[in-house]
Amino acid sequence: MEFNSFEGAEHWPFILKINLVLSLFFLVLTLAFVALVIYLRIRKNRMEAYRTRFDRKLIEFFNHFLFDEDFKRAAELGDFKFRYLKTAYDHKLAIKQVLIFDENLKGESSEAIKELFNGLGLYKYLLSDLKAKAWYRQARALYALSKLGIKVPEALVTPFLHSNRVELRQQAMLYFLNTSQENPLAFLDDLDRELSLWQQVFIENSLINFDLEVPDFGRWLNHDKSSVVVFCIKMVVSFNQFQNIPLLIEALDHTDEGVRAQAINSLKIMEVTDALQLMTANFPYESPSNKRAILYAIEKIGTAKDLRTLVSAIGREEENLQIDYYKIATRFENEIPVRKLINPDNITNDWADYQYYSKRVLQGA
Amino acid sequence: MVIEDNPMVVKSLEFKLSKDGYDVVVAEDGRTAMKLLSESAFDLILTDLMLPFVSGNEIIEFIKSECPDVPIIVLSTSTQEDIITEAFTMGVDDFITKPFSPNELSLRVKRSLAKV
């Protein structure tokens, strides 16, 4: 390999050739990306301008349609559809506007908006989206349908409940929630995955805005997915379903830690003093965070005596529980001699003293 | 005058209220609104509470100091009780929550104007 004698490129060593080719390749790619950036920028600006113009047209048309009594609705609808709704993008923008109108207006306008929706052929467009292959088009269609409360044949939506894409499962749930006439949570029955917190949030939100009767959550308190049980316990509280309190108390013995935690919290919020006995009985066997939750339940619905029965169950090494205990005890009665417990250096020793002391208080000494 | 940043709501209100025979002036954010308010007089002000640049409460305070007799109607997505009561204690005349019914709104505008 002769490094110092290059005459022409054909004599160059292999490595140099590769490097040269690579450089050229990079250069071409760089230029391609620069072009792409410029193209994107121009396209985005164009689309943006188009969208602004089209949105204005849509809003104006919708306003005439909704508020102008002299407006020949049927004829103008057909005309607008024929003249302006051409591309998929046009349809998308129209649906977006319909959604915005629907979100902001109610009363007599809601019906008119539906008429508008059907008249512009947007229903057909959404159906074709629903049958499309791409998940994001399906999800978008489901979203629009459920927002507007428009029904499609159920067989089209049910499969999405078991889709592998979480977004589709979510939108399908929303769809059933918003369009069903009775028992909006029927889909929970055969749910085979855990509910995420986010799903719980939007289910609750839909239920709040629900016109029909809210279902009895007792039905799912034995569901085999613990997140469903947790969710239903929360809902029992949110919708004040006092008839389910016995089931909540049962849930204190549930095998799942999270379910027990939610049960403790909910019983605390509902101020079910009857549950305290079971809570204190379970206390020694609970996880650290549930022990803590029980302490705070006592703070809200229990007495100083309830609290004191737990002193012997808090071990010397459970420093952080001792701190919780201290915080709560001072709220019941200030003279409890636990003040010295706050010093982290000797908290555990002091705790032993305190255990001895409180045992004697309990015995009435 | 209408103070509102959602273009759809603005356009609808403008359209509907013009149909009802009012002259409508629009401000899409708090700053423009304040500028317009100090320049000319209005018969009624319809405002959102969530606005760019200036908070809803500041706007109400400003209107109350600038032209205390002009009725204010708040149009807001908020259904929280404390926000609604706070608005009323600050002296707004009416509170309409979104989604709203346009016919109802136009009746309420009419009523507020009649009161003055």
Add this chain to the structure above:
Amino acid sequence: MNISIQDIIHVFSVLFLIYGLIIISGYIFSAFFSIIEIRDYKRKNNFQDEVALLQSANLPSISVLAPAYNEEANVVENIRSLLTLNYPSFEIVIINDGSKDNSLQKMIDTFQLEPEELVHYHYIPTKKVRGIYKSKIKAYKNLRVIDKANGGKADALNTGINCCNHDLICCIDVDCILERNALLKLIRPFLNDTKRVIASGGIIRVANNCVIEDGRILEVRLPGTFIARAQILEYFRAFLMGRMAWSRVDGLLLISGAFGMFDKKTVIEAGGYDHSTVGEDMELLVRMRRIMREQNIPYTVGFVPDPLCWTEVPENKQILMRQRNRWARGTVETLLKHKKMLFNPKYGVLGLLSTPYWMFFEWLAPVLEFVGIVFFIILVLLGQVNFQVFAIFFLVVYSFSVLFSITAIYFEEYSFQQYKKPKYMFQLMRTALLEPLFYHPIVMWAAVKGNIDLIRGKKSWGQMTRTGLGSTTKK
């Protein structure tokens, strides 16, 4: 003699090529995965407005932890803007890390703070807490200020963990600017997954020269100085290409100290921040992941690409070099501490992909580059360089760097397009052309210097960390 140098050159060229191939595959890897991730993210979020829904919902409470050391000048303003964050239930915990200036008094005066009872948990051992303060005024009821003996950023955050009330913690730099919906967006990964989510992080953006009012970004502008613009490119590359891709394969190793959310329980199980390293943010996440993996608990780490957190980057060469020096040491310290994970299939993606990547790209790249340059200089001195050969080698490296930056610009354009004016785009492209020549050598040298300092046993959390808390922000 001549022959042997020829041989060395030959070996060098081959090594160069191999190393180049590794780098190129890294590039292809991150470009590929991050474009998929960005596309998916856009698709997921293009039709629904979740912010409105989130606002109204019962969400887990968050404790925002912000350590402050000698921040007298801005601390009050920063707290004010933090208090206006858009989230249903959160507390702001400011940890005054033994400031030598007047910050504490200033906070007490402005927010009318009064001391609370000095009880807090002892999950993680820390320096002594001197006082816990709460405001008398209802409008500031979400604010708590902890006063403690100086112990560095890691220790301050640990104290915050001991003293805060909620199960999710969001660790931030007190001087960064958060979007109003930052918490709502950052919590999304925690809500979405049925697996345990141990942390989620976001993209850091450069705030220099942006129009800021009341702690909010009003207009995004490109910084006037070259050194800051070069850092914008760097951040694009690191976040839009790097972290995006790592998040796709669930191999994220670093959540910026400037803005990240963690599951408090897992942080405590892992033992909190380690104050013996300057890279405490990276080290914590690596340790958390390692522990989850070793205990075989299914878990995940989330990443949110929206622009949520803006920070001032150094425009001064000395400060920049100190920052990079620190980052380099942090990386090396973390990798050495967890060297067991390197190439270890037991740790899955982390062992086989993430840690080796960090070793090659973050640790060794600047060192090897430096060795290469030294080698080249020696060759020049020996008169052994053919400038034609040199030109070609240089060309390949240079064109690659430019390509890398331009791709990152493309990703920005494709995803969030924060720099609205076309002028900014062209300025950034020009910066991409100049950056490899004028900016890169500075940060490379700083990283090499960091390695040298580490070998020479410089105390890693001495004066350095403290300046770090004050004047520079970690990526």
